[in-house]
Amino acid sequence: MDVEILARIQFAFTIMFHYIYPPLSIGLGLxxxxxxxxxxxxxxxxxxxMARFWTKMFAVTFAIGVATGIVMEFEFGTNWATYxxxxxxxxxxxxxxxxxxxxxxxxxxxxxxxxGWERISPRxxxxxxxxxxxxxxxxAIWIIVANSWMQTPAGYHIVGEGLGARAEITDFxxxxxxxxxxxxxxxxxxxxxxxxxxxxxxxxxxxLLKKRHKTFAVNSLRIALIVAAxxxxxxxxxxxxxxxxxxxxxxxxxxxxxGIYETQKGAxxxxxxxxxxxxxxxxxxxxxxxxxxxxxxxxxxAEVKGLNEVPRKDWPNVMAxxxxxxxxxxxxxxxxxxxxxxxxxWKKGTLLESKGLLRFMIVSVLFxxxxxxxxxxxxxxxxxxxxxxxxxxISEGLSKSVTxxxxxxSLIMFTTVYLFLFLMFLYLFNEKIKHGPDEPEEExxxxxxxxxxxxxxxx
Amino acid sequence: MTxxxxxxxxxxxxxxxxxxxxxxxxxxxxxxxxxxxxxKSDEERRLMLNTIGPVWDGNEVWLVTAGGALFAGFPDVYxxxxxxxYIPIMLLLAGLIFRAVAIEFRSKQPMAxxxxxxxxxxxxxxxxxxxxxxxxxxxxIEGIPLDNQKEFTGDFVxxxxxxxxxxxxxxxxxxxxxxxxxxxxxxxxxxxxxxxEWVNPAIILFIxxxxxxTVTTLIYFPHMADAIxxxxxxxxxxxxxxxAIANIPREIHHNRDGRAFLxxxxxxxxxxxxxxxxxxxxxxxxSNDPELLSMTIWNSASSSKTLWIxxxxxxxxxxxxxxxxxxxxxxFRGKVRLDSTSY
Numbered sequence: 001m002d003v004e005i006l007a008r009i010q011f012a013f014t015i016m017f018h019y020i021y022p023p024l025s026i027g028l029g030l031x032x033x034x035x036x037x038x039x040x041x042x043x044x045x046x047x048x049x050m051a052r053f054w055t056k057m058f059a060v061t062f063a064i065g066v067a068t069g070i071v072m073e074f075e076f077g078t079n080w081a082t083y084x085x086x087x088x089x090x091x092x093x094x095x096x097x098x099x100x101x102x103x104x105x106x107x108x109x110x111x112x113x114x115x116g117w118e119r120i121s122p123r124x125x126x127x128x129x130x131x132x133x134x135x136x137x138x139x140a141i142w143i144i145v146a147n148s149w150m151q152t153p154a155g156y157h158i159v160g161e162g163l164g165a166r167a168e169i170t171d172f173x174x175x176x177x178x179x180x181x182x183x184x185x186x187x188x189x190x191x192x193x194x195x196x197x198x199x200x201x202x203x204x205x206x207x208l209l210k211k212r213h214k215t216f217a218v219n220s221l222r223i224a225l226i227v228a229a230x231x232x233x234x235x236x237x238x239x240x241x242x243x244x245x246x247x248x249x250x251x252x253x254x255x256x257x258x259g260i261y262e263t264q265k266g267a268x269x270x271x272x273x274x275x276x277x278x279x280x281x282x283x284x285x286x287x288x289x290x291x292x293x294x295x296x297x298x299x300x301x302a303e304v305k306g307l308n309e310v311p312r313k314d315w316p317n318v319m320a321x322x323x324x325x326x327x328x329x330x331x332x333x334x335x336x337x338x339x340x341x342x343x344x345x346w347k348k349g350t351l352l353e354s355k356g357l358l359r360f361m362i363v364s365v366l367f368x369x370x371x372x373x374x375x376x377x378x379x380x381x382x383x384x385x386x387x388x389x390x391x392x393x394i395s396e397g398l399s400k401s402v403t404x405x406x407x408x409x410s411l412i413m414f415t416t417v418y419l420f421l422f423l424m425f426l427y428l429f430n431e432k433i434k435h436g437p438d439e440p441e442e443e444x445x446x447x448x449x450x451x452x453x454x455x456x457x458x459x
Numbered sequence: 460m461t462x463x464x465x466x467x468x469x470x471x472x473x474x475x476x477x478x479x480x481x482x483x484x485x486x487x488x489x490x491x492x493x494x495x496x497x498x499k500s501d502e503e504r505r506l507m508l509n510t511i512g513p514v515w516d517g518n519e520v521w522l523v524t525a526g527g528a529l530f531a532g533f534p535d536v537y538x539x540x541x542x543x544x545y546i547p548i549m550l551l552l553a554g555l556i557f558r559a560v561a562i563e564f565r566s567k568q569p570m571a572x573x574x575x576x577x578x579x580x581x582x583x584x585x586x587x588x589x590x591x592x593x594x595x596x597x598x599x600i601e602g603i604p605l606d607n608q609k610e611f612t613g614d615f616v617x618x619x620x621x622x623x624x625x626x627x628x629x630x631x632x633x634x635x636x637x638x639x640x641x642x643x644x645x646x647x648x649x650x651x652x653x654x655x656e657w658v659n660p661a662i663i664l665f666i667x668x669x670x671x672x673t674v675t676t677l678i679y680f681p682h683m684a685d686a687i688x689x690x691x692x693x694x695x696x697x698x699x700x701x702x703a704i705a706n707i708p709r710e711i712h713h714n715r716d717g718r719a720f721l722x723x724x725x726x727x728x729x730x731x732x733x734x735x736x737x738x739x740x741x742x743x744x745x746s747n748d749p750e751l752l753s754m755t756i757w758n759s760a761s762s763s764k765t766l767w768i769x770x771x772x773x774x775x776x777x778x779x780x781x782x783x784x785x786x787x788x789x790x791f792r793g794k795v796r797l798d799s800t801s802y
Contacts, residue, residue: 063563066516067556073526074548077541081610084541088534089761093768096531099524100776107520108783111513112790115800119790159762163608166534168762399542401611410549417553421560428567 004395006407007079010414012380014071016373017418021065023372026140026189027196027227028058029133032113034223036129040122050220051129052117053437054200057429059114064425066107071414079407083387083397089168090156090175091146098142106135140189148181150388151379152249158391167391179249183241184379190238191375193231194335194368200224201338203433205361208352213436225346229339235332240295246382247296250389251305252314253382256321258292259285260306267292267304272326275318280307316384324374324381331371338364466766470532471742471756473773477528479731481521483637483724488515490638492558492585493631494657495578502797503650504578505566509801510645513791515562517784519555531769535609535759536742543603543611543743544595547618551591557584566802589634590627594618597626599738600680602746602753609754612747622679625672632668633730636661637723640707644716647794655711662708669704682749683737693736700729 032054039047073095076084084091112120112128120128155174156167169175201224207217247254254260259275259282260267269292273285293302307315338361345351351358383389387397488511498504511518530537541548561581565574601622604613639661643654676683687693703725710719738744742759745752760766 060563063516063559066519067559070519070523070526070555071552073523073530074541074552076530077537078545078548079542081538081542084530084538085534088530088537089765092527092531092534092537092761093765093772096524096527096769097772097776099520099527100772100780103520103523104517104776104780104784107517108780108787110516111787115513116790117800118798169765169768172764172768399538399545400608401542402545406545406549406615410545413549413553417556421556424560424564428564431568 001404001408003398003402003404003407006404006411007398007402008394010079010407010411011075013411013418014068014075014414016376017414017422018065018068018072019372019376020369021061021068022136022139023192023195023368024061024199025058025065026133026136026192027194028054028061028199029129029136029196030193031196031200031223031227032058032129033133034227035220036126038223040126046215046219049437049439050216053216054220055113056432057199059110060425060428060432062106062110064421066103068418077399078410079399079402080387080397081399081401083392086166086392086397087150087388089166090149090153093169093172094142094146094149094176098139102135102139102142104135105138106132109135137189140192141185144185144188145176145178145181148184149175149178151184151383152179152181153388153391154178167388180242180245183238183245187235187238187242190231190234191368191372193227194235195372197224197228197231198335198338198365198368201228201342202362202365205358205364206433207436209355209358209362213439216437221342225339225342228335229343232332232336232339239332244296247304250383252307252310253316253321253379254296255305255307255309256316256318256382257325257378258304259318259322260292260304262308263303263306265293265303266290266301267296269295273322275322277307277315277318314385316382321378321382325378328371328375328378331367331374334367335364335371338367465757466763466770467532467756467760470528470760470766470769471739473770473777474525474528474532475731475735477521477525479728481518481525482731483727484518484521485515486634486727487511487638487641488518489585489589490634490636491642492581492638493589493635494638494642495582495585497657498650498653501574503653504574505797505802506646506650506795507642508562508565508581509797510642510795512562512795512802514788516559517787519559528769532761532766533742533756533759534761536754539605539609539611539743539754540595543613544598544618546615547591547594550587554584554587554591557581558588562802586631589631593627593630594623596630596734597623599743600626600676600683600734602741602744602749604747605743605745605752605754607752609752609759622675625668625675629665629668629672632661632665633727636665636707637727640711640716640720640723643711644720645795658711659708666704682744686736686739693733696729696732696736700726700733703729 032051035047035054036051038044039051076091109128109131112125113132116125116128153167155169155171155176155178157170158165159168160166200220204217204221204224207213208221243254243257246257258267259270259273261277261280261282266289268287268289270282270285270287273282273287275282290300293304294300296302296304307318341357342351342361345354345357385393385395387394491507491511495504495507498507526537529540557580561577561584565577565581568574598618601620603611604617606612636658639654639658643651643658646654687697703722706722707719707726710716710722740755740757741749741753742756743754745754761769
């Protein structure tokens with residue numbers, strides 16, 4: 001295999017593994033702020049225990065997220081040195097801002113969040129929780145800005161010729177608010193909220209099914225369901241915004257996502273089908289006439305560009321982009337289904353007896369995760385052959401001094417290490433869930449005396 | 460001679476400050492890691508781990524931010540450095556992953572095999588990180604072969620020469636000493652007494668390695684002394700460095716562990732300053748043609764517009780970061796004890 005495909009596989013693999021964790025940190029971060037907020041407001045110890053339990057889960061996901069994130073930071077330079085030289089002036093600033101504004105905030109206040117329960121006042125602790133949550137969101141901002149710039153470059157000019165050419169910033173804010181960054185950021189952040197919310201939904205459903213920690217589970221579930229309900233609704237709007245942005249800014253990506261081979265007016269929306277780039281058509285399709293034109297441009301007869309506009313060698317892998325994009329949409333439908341049926345059963349008061357639904361809710365932790373992964377695959381593979389849209393090709397971005405062997409070697413290393421990590425993570429997460437939150441001690445008539453005796457004993 | 464006090468220079472200074480911050484702060488984390496297996500009982504290991512418990516994560520961010528600062532300010536250097544040191548950086552990354560996960564996972568299960576597995580990984584990873592960083596620094600002093608496109612033309616084997624390993628071992632010795640002094644400062648009772656026994660061999664090992672590396676550097680890479688020859692005022696760093704090192708055993712003798720730790724920090728800062736002065740203005744020296752092909756802070760920097768933006772980001776961000784970092788260290792001041800939130 002050549003360096004290009006190996007480097008692409010390595011980047012895909014390491015980023016996909018990494019991206020299991022940051023959405024969890026962002027989503028759980030928000031839920032922690034809500035949980036501890038309820039505790040601050042009501043003083044209800046149950047919410048205090050809840051926040052402490054989910055803080056521990058947060059710590060595990062955060063640690064792996066950071067460790068696998070550092071890999072990404074240096075992989076730009078190791079495998080994609082020419083790309084780094086080309087974009088460093090633009091992309092690097094966003095990355096540096098991420099370090100200064102997001103990572104320090106997150107890791108610094110995480111210390112207080114994890115170890116500060118008994119050292120600092122509840123107010124300061126709550127402040128730390130908010131800062132960690134903010135830090136997690138800030139990190140999303142800068143990296144999505146950087147990625148969006150690669151989709152829709154803005155605020156730069158090209159300096160130099162040939163091998164020495166590179167992009168330089170002309171307008172920082174135009175770079176930050178490039179045409180796709182706002183909608184993609186919102187879409188990603190809300191997806192992260194869903195990821196966190198469905199983890200809590202899943203774990204709570206597990207306790208309800210096993211009839212353990214019932215109060216804890218019901219309280220956690222209530223918060224998570226509210227966040228999930230708001231987020232799935234928001235996602236309908238934001239997803240639509242993102243898709244229209246793609247239609248406007250990256251027509252070839254849209255063509256690959258929708259299997260449009262020929263430029264046409266009044267393009268249909270293909271619900272199901274098998275795209276075949278050989279014959280440049282979608283086989284066995286079930287389609288709704290004119291809907292794609294309407295969804296993309298709010299006009300039934302608008303023209304949708306097809307892949308025939310660019311040479312065949314520049315076509316993305318339509319099968320992969322088309323399928324992953326639909327999988328993402330399917331996951332959204334499933335999430336809506338979970339939230340709607342859970343609400344309905346909750347209102348009816350029969351949620352605890354609905355074993356089938358609870359099992360479905362346990363599995364639902366995977367839905368946002370699959371949606372995240374497939375959505376990003378569609379977004380990134382849809383940009384093929386460009387590493388920076390219309391400026392730099394993927395094949396031009398590689399490190400010139402790196403041969404296939406070390407890339408293959410490090411790919412094998414990362415595969416082994418990540419597989420091991422993932423197994424350990426699942427094992428530990430599973431153990432923590434089985435252990436559950438700390439339950440309050442039983443109230444006894446001697447309760448007050450206990451502390452007295454304890455106090456004497458300890459001194 | 461080019462104008463020195465430019466945006467490039469000041470961003471390079473910020474980069475070196477970030478690296479120094481990393482070496483001082485994460486240096487003791489790595490030292491604790493390297494020494495982890497020397498303490499035999501589980502309670503001792505937990506105590507040592509919890510001396511760095513709340514802070515190691517934030518300390519590592521200094522490296523992440525230094526990496527970002529290099530990418531943004533000197534993209535060419537970042538690109539050449541990462542692609543030339545491909546294998547050492549991959550090992551470094553594996554080390555950082557294992558260290559993070561080992562700290563996080565170790566104490567979450569009581570089984571002996573579980574704890575031993577993570578103990579070995581924690582210690583091994585810390586050693587690999589320290590050695591890897593030293594290896595890269597050694598190569599930056601010696602230089603690596605570059606072509607006129609700023610691309611590395613050598614091979615992985617070219618990076619593995621005795622001098623680079625010497626610097627690697629020096630870094631290991633430095634962080635070990637720093638780590639032991641840190642634990643000395645943060646513990647009490649039996650573990651504290653034990654650290655007092657360990658600290659002398661650690662100091663002696665470091666001083667031996669330091670002296671030997673300095674002599675070797677001056678014999679084989681005399682360019683490291685050129686800047687000092689030109690501006691003798693820089694000798695002050697070498698002098699301060701000696702004072703700092705000499706002060707460490709003195710403060711420990713008087714039971715002033717905090718001051719000993721500060722001296723150790725000072726030692727690291729001086730070493731970084733001497734390294735920076737010696738290599739300046741090269742960031743990556745071309746061993747084949749140092750005059751023509753070396754990558755300097757002038758020929759590898761971003762546009763001045765970007766450097767301005769970066770300075771602005773740093774001016775807004777870094778004071779805030781320093782403020783809450785100091786606050787957090789203040790909150791976790793004093794001797795470490797195990798409680799319900801400990802690792």
